[in-house]
Amino acid sequence: xxxxxxxxxxxxxxxxxxxxxxLTFSVAPGEILGLVGANGAGKTTTLRxxxxxxxxxRGTVRIAGVDLVQRxxxxxxxxxxxxxxxxxxxxxxxHEHLRFHAALYGxxxxxxxxxxxxxRFELAHxxxxxxxxxxxxxxxxxxxxxxxxxQPRVVLMDEPLSGLDPxxxxxxxxxxxxxxxxxxxxxxSTHLLGLIEELAHRILILxxxxxxxxxxxxxxxxxxxxxxxxxxxxxxxxxxxxxxVP
Amino acid sequence: xxxxxAFLLLWRxxxxxxxxxxxxxxxxxxxxxxxxxxxxxxxxxxxxLFLAASDxxxxxxxxxxxxxxLTGVGILMLIVLSVLGAFQVRGLYLAKEEIELAFSAxxxxxxxxxxxxxSNVGRSIFxxxxxxxxxxxxxxxxxxxxxxxxxxxxxxxxxSQAMSLLLGSAENRFAKRFSGWPxxxxxxxxxxxFMIPFMVFLLHPERLEKYLQGGVEGLLLHPTxxxxxxxxxxxVRALHAQHWTEFLPxxxxxxxxxxxxxxxxxxxRVDYRELSLATSATFAAKIARMRKGSGGIGAEAVDKQxxxxxxxxxxxxxxxxxIAWFKLSGIVRKAKGTLLFSALILLGLTLFFSFRGxxxxxxxxxxxxxxxxxxxxxxxxxxxxRFDFRQDTDIMGEIKTxxxxxxxxxxxxxxPQVLLVSVMLWIALLLRSFFTGFQxxxxxxxxxxPILTYIWVALDNCAHLLAPVRYxxxxxxALQNIGRAMILMLLRFLVLALLxxxxxxxxxxxxxxxxxxxxxxxxxxxxxxxxTLLIAGAFATILTTLxxxxxxRYDVSRDRG
Numbered sequence: 001x002x003x004x005x006x007x008x009x010x011x012x013x014x015x016x017x018x019x020x021x022x023l024t025f026s027v028a029p030g031e032i033l034g035l036v037g038a039n040g041a042g043k044t045t046t047l048r049x050x051x052x053x054x055x056x057x058r059g060t061v062r063i064a065g066v067d068l069v070q071r072x073x074x075x076x077x078x079x080x081x082x083x084x085x086x087x088x089x090x091x092x093x094x095h096e097h098l099r100f101h102a103a104l105y106g107x108x109x110x111x112x113x114x115x116x117x118x119x120r121f122e123l124a125h126x127x128x129x130x131x132x133x134x135x136x137x138x139x140x141x142x143x144x145x146x147x148x149x150x151q152p153r154v155v156l157m158d159e160p161l162s163g164l165d166p167x168x169x170x171x172x173x174x175x176x177x178x179x180x181x182x183x184x185x186x187x188x189s190t191h192l193l194g195l196i197e198e199l200a201h202r203i204l205i206l207x208x209x210x211x212x213x214x215x216x217x218x219x220x221x222x223x224x225x226x227x228x229x230x231x232x233x234x235x236x237x238x239x240x241x242x243x244x245v246p
Numbered sequence: 247x248x249x250x251x252a253f254l255l256l257w258r259x260x261x262x263x264x265x266x267x268x269x270x271x272x273x274x275x276x277x278x279x280x281x282x283x284x285x286x287x288x289x290x291x292x293x294x295l296f297l298a299a300s301d302x303x304x305x306x307x308x309x310x311x312x313x314x315x316l317t318g319v320g321i322l323m324l325i326v327l328s329v330l331g332a333f334q335v336r337g338l339y340l341a342k343e344e345i346e347l348a349f350s351a352x353x354x355x356x357x358x359x360x361x362x363x364x365s366n367v368g369r370s371i372f373x374x375x376x377x378x379x380x381x382x383x384x385x386x387x388x389x390x391x392x393x394x395x396x397x398x399x400x401x402x403x404x405x406s407q408a409m410s411l412l413l414g415s416a417e418n419r420f421a422k423r424f425s426g427w428p429x430x431x432x433x434x435x436x437x438x439x440f441m442i443p444f445m446v447f448l449l450h451p452e453r454l455e456k457y458l459q460g461g462v463e464g465l466l467l468h469p470t471x472x473x474x475x476x477x478x479x480x481x482v483r484a485l486h487a488q489h490w491t492e493f494l495p496x497x498x499x500x501x502x503x504x505x506x507x508x509x510x511x512x513x514x515r516v517d518y519r520e521l522s523l524a525t526s527a528t529f530a531a532k533i534a535r536m537r538k539g540s541g542g543i544g545a546e547a548v549d550k551q552x553x554x555x556x557x558x559x560x561x562x563x564x565x566x567x568x569i570a571w572f573k574l575s576g577i578v579r580k581a582k583g584t585l586l587f588s589a590l591i592l593l594g595l596t597l598f599f600s601f602r603g604x605x606x607x608x609x610x611x612x613x614x615x616x617x618x619x620x621x622x623x624x625x626x627x628x629x630x631x632r633f634d635f636r637q638d639t640d641i642m643g644e645i646k647t648x649x650x651x652x653x654x655x656x657x658x659x660x661x662p663q664v665l666l667v668s669v670m671l672w673i674a675l676l677l678r679s680f681f682t683g684f685q686x687x688x689x690x691x692x693x694x695x696p697i698l699t700y701i702w703v704a705l706d707n708c709a710h711l712l713a714p715v716r717y718x719x720x721x722x723x724a725l726q727n728i729g730r731a732m733i734l735m736l737l738r739f740l741v742l743a744l745l746x747x748x749x750x751x752x753x754x755x756x757x758x759x760x761x762x763x764x765x766x767x768x769x770x771x772x773x774x775x776x777x778t779l780l781i782a783g784a785f786a787t788i789l790t791t792l793x794x795x796x797x798x799r800y801d802v803s804r805d806r807g
Contacts, residue, residue: 053519054519055519055520075352076352087343087346089260092260096263104352105352130267
C-alpha cells in the first residue's frame with residue numbers, strides 16, 4: 001500500500017546550524033504516528049516543512065504520492081495543518097471560517113458537513129461568535145473543524161490538545177481516532193507522552209534534529225535498552241540526551 | 247487575474263466584518279458619543295480639503311514646463327518613499343492569522359502576492375482621495391488631477407511590493423555570502439557612492455553656483471533631471487492635461503501600467519516564505535505591543551545589545567525601588583535611539599528659544615521663553631518617551647498583586663519616566679541659561695519642573711487607568727478613537743487649566759504686594775514660589791491618590807488579546 005506521507009532524507013538548516021538532519025519516515029493511511037522530542041529537537045520544523053510553510057532545503061516529501069516541491073498545490077490539497085496556537089481571523093465568525101476553508105480547498109456543498117463538524121467539536125452555539133472572542137480551547141476546536149472539512153489524507157498536528165478542557169480533550173482524542181479510522185494518516189507532535197501512548201500506532205523520537213527511534217512502543221522496549229513494560233516517558237528519558245547547560 | 251477565489255472571498259468577508267464590527271460597537275451609547283465627536287473633527291477636515299480644492303488653482307510663479315518637472319519630482323519622491331518603506335517588509339507581509347494558513351493551503355504563491363497587493367491597494371484608496379484633493383488645486387483641470395492622483399497612489403503599493411520581493415530574492419541569494427563584514431564593506435561602498443556628488447560640490451563650489459544661478463526653474467529644467475523624469479511622463483501628462491482628448495490617452499496608459507505592474511509583480515518568482523514568516527512575526531509583535539496601548543517607543547522591540555547593561559537601582563532596593571528599576575530597564579532597553587533623537591529635538595527647541603530671547607529682553611519675557619521650553623518639551627517628551635502603565639497591560643493582574651499600597655505602585659511606575667523627562671528639561675533650561683544669562687528665578691523653575699512633569703504624566707495615567715484605550719492604526723473604530731482621544735485630551739487640559747488657575751492666585755497676589763511695596767521683594771518672590779509649589783504639590787498628591795484608586799478598580803478581565 002502506498003504511504004500517505006513519505007519523508008526521505010529531509011534536512012533543514014537555520015543560519016548554518018542543522019535543525020533537522022537526514023530524516024526519513026513514512027506514515028500509512030489510517031495510521032497515527034506520534035512525533036516525540038524535547039524542545040528544539042526539530043519536531044515543529046519538520047511538520048512546518050512537510051506542510052509547505054517552510055521551504056524544503058534538502059530531501060523529498062510526498063503526500064499521497066505527490067511530490068511537495070514539484071507539484072506543491074496538488075500535494076497540499078490532501079493535507080491539513082493544525083498549529084499549536086491557532087490564530088483565527090479576529091473579525092470573522094466561526095461559520096465564516098468554515099466558509100473560507102471550503103473555498104480555499106475547493107470543497108463543494110460543505111454546509112451540512114460543516115454543521116456536523118461544529119456539532120462534533122461543540123462549536124454549534126458559537127457559530128456566529130467572532131474569532132477574536134474565542135478562548136484558546138475554542139480556537140483549537142475551530143482549527144480542528146476547519147482541518148476536518150476537506151477530509152485530508154494527511155493531517156499534521158502540533159500540540160493539538162493544548163488549551164482544551166477535559167471534555168474538549170476527550171472529544172479531540174475521539175475525533176483523531178475517527179479520522180485515522182476513516183483512512184487519514186495523522187502525525188501527532190506533543191509533549192503529552194501519555195497521549196502518544198494512548199493514540200499512536202507508532203512513535204518517532206527526534207533528538208537534536210536526528211531520528212533516534214521509529215517503530216511501535218513494543219519495538220522500542222525490545223530494541224532500546226530499557227526495562228520491559230517501560231512507559232513511553234521512561235523510554236524517552238532513556239534514549240534522549242538532557243539539554244546542554246551553557 | 248485577481249488571484250484565488252478563496253482570497254477574494256476572504257477580502258470581501260473581512261470588509262463586511264469591518265462594517266459589522268462598527269455596528270456591534272455602536273450598541274453602547276458612549277460609542278455613539280465618541281463616534282459623533284470623531285465625525286465632528288474628521289468630516290470638516292476632509293470637506294475643507296475638497297472645498298479648498300475647488301478654489302482658484304494655486305500658482306507658484308514658475309513656467310508650465312517647470313511646473314510639470316516639479317510634478318515629476320513630487321511623483322519621484324512618492325516612489326522613493328514607497329520603495330524605502332519596502333525595506334521594512336522582507337518578502338511578502340501576511341498577517342499572523344493568515345500566514346501559516348496561506349502557506350499550507352493549495353494556493354499558488356503568486357495568488358498570495360495578488361491578495362496582498364489588493365489589500366494594500368484597498369488601504370491606499372483613502373490616501374489617494376486625500377492626495378487627489380491636494381492635486382486638484384495645483385493642476386490645470388481639477389478633475390483630471392484628482393483622477394490621476396488616485397491611480398498614482400494606487401500604483402505605489404505595487405512598486406513597494408515589487409521592491410520587497412526583489413529585496414527578499416537578493417537576501418535569499420546573497421545573505422549568506424554578504425552577512426557580517428562583507429555586508430558592512432558593501433554598505434560603506436554604497437554610502438561613498440552616494441556621497442560623491444556632495445563631495446564634488448564641496449570641493450568645487452563653483453559648479454553648484456552654476457546650477458543655482460538658474461534658480462529653481464533652472465534646476466527643474468536641467469537636462470539630467472528631465473531625463474530622469476521621462477519614465478514618469480504618463481502620470482505627469484495626465485495630471486497636467488487640459489482637455490479630455492489630451493487626458494484620456496495618458497490616463498489610459500496610467501491605468502494600463504497599473505494592470506501591467508500588478509501582473510508583473512505577481513509573477514516575480516521568489517520563494518519568500520522564510521522571509522515572510524520573519525516579517526510577519528516582527529509585525530505581529532509590534533502590533534501586539536501597540537494594542538496594549540503603547541504606541542511610539544513602547545511598541546519598539548527590545549534592543550538586544552543593551553541586555554547586558556547594568557541598570558541602576560535609583561530608588562532603593564525595596565519593593566518601590568524594584569518597580570521603578572523594572573520601568574527604568576524598559577527605558578534603557580527600548581529607547582536608546584529615541585533618547586538620542588529626543589535630545590536632538592530638545593536641543594533644537596532650546597537653541598530656537600535661546601536666540602529668540604536676547605540679552606535685551608525683560609526678565610519676565612526671558613522666563614516666559616524658558617517656560618515655553620518647559621511646556622513644549624514636557625508635551626513632546628512625555629508622549630514620545632512614554633514608559634508607564636500602557637506598556638504593561640498584559641501584566642496588570644500581576645501588578646495589582648504587588649505587595650505595596652496602590653498609590654505607591656502608581657508612583658513607582660511613572661517615576662522613571664518623570665525623572666528622565668525632568669533631567670532632559672533641566673539640561674535644556676541650564677543650556678538656555680548658558681546662552682542667555684542666569685535668571686534669579688531659574689531655581690524656582692527648575693524646582694517646579696519635575697512636579698509639573700509628574701502632574702502631566704500622572705494625569706495621563708489616571709485617564710488611562712480610568713478608561714483604557716487599546717487601539718492600533720488599522721483597527722476598526724478609528725472615528726470612535728478620535729472622539730475618545732478628544733474627550734481624554736479635554737479632560738487633561740481642564741485639570742491643567744484648574745491647576746494654572748490655582749497657581750495664578752499666589753502669583754497675582756505676589757505681583758500686587760510687590761507693586762504696593764508693602765514687603766521686601768525677595769520675601770514676596772520666595773513666598774509666591776513656595777505657595778505655587780505647595781499648590782502644585784497638592785495637585786500631585788491628589789492625582790497620586792486618584793491614580794492608586796483607579797489602579798485598584800482597574801478590571802483586568804476587560805483586557806483581551
